[in-house]
Amino acid sequence: MSSPELLLEVLRREMRRVGMTYKNLARLIEMSESSIKRMFGQKDMTLSRLAQICKVSDISLEDVMRQAADITPQPDHLTLAQERALMDKPKLLLVAISCLGHWTFEQIIETYTLTEAECVLCMIELDKHGVIELKPMNRYRLRVSPAFRWRSDGPIQAFFKDVVVEDYFNGRFDGAGETLMCVPARLSHHSAMEIQQKIQQLAAEIARLQQEDRRLPAQDRDGFTLMLGFRSWEFSAFTALRRPATMAGAKASVVHQIGPKNK
Secondary structure (H helix, E strand, C coil), X not given: CCHHHHHHHHHHHHHHHHCCCHHHHHHHHXXXXXXXHHHHHCCCCCHHHHHHHHHHCXXXXXXXXXXXXXXXCCCCCCCHHHHHHHHCCHHHHHHHHHHHCCCCHHHHHHHCCCCHHHHXXXXXXXXXXXXXXEEHHHEEEEXXXXXXXXXXXXXHHXXXXXXXXXXXXXXXXXXXXXXXXXXXXXXCHHHHHHHHHHHHHHHHHHHHHHHHHCCCCHHHCCCCCCCCCCCCECCHHHHCCCCHHHHCCCCCCCEECCCCCCC
């Protein structure tokens, strides 16, 4: 889908959200309803007409253009070279993760001990590496998709496993909106693949909700992180207690639980 088509698709969606019909729009901008339908159907609209429709519909033109940019196809992953560049500089990784969370320039420097100059330099470097598109007044647009995730074979995922996971699970998980579950199950390979697909759907749903919540004031949003693992696993201390005859089959058994596997 081209950029003009995306713009009109977002505009149509926003019009539905505010209850603006083609009939009402035709009356407000003094056009016939058939002309309005043709204009949207042929996907032929000038920027001035787009601005006019947004104005009479009480829709933010900037928001329409931002949403269209956000749903333009973008990569789900960085390259290994891009990830290594981020890992080489902790402050650059910090700003990158902040941008992926849609923090503003002002929020970053108010929260962390980065000077304005340091943050600007980091954003320039992120632009150079293709993570963001830096705009005037230190604004930016992400150049990765809402479904973005770190590479499973990359240095940042490895860093998370070695360092971040322990810090993450040191939390109490008893705050508003927080939860921690360990769900044991014996599943077939087919069922395990189905769960994996649902995890991907959950990640997509988080991306959708984050996109919607960007309209809210910063004070009404908080930083949440879903860290979810799903694999055939047995606690090593339990594996050490296995009888010799069952050791060989331990790794082959498809079990997703912390407790002992079957003999």
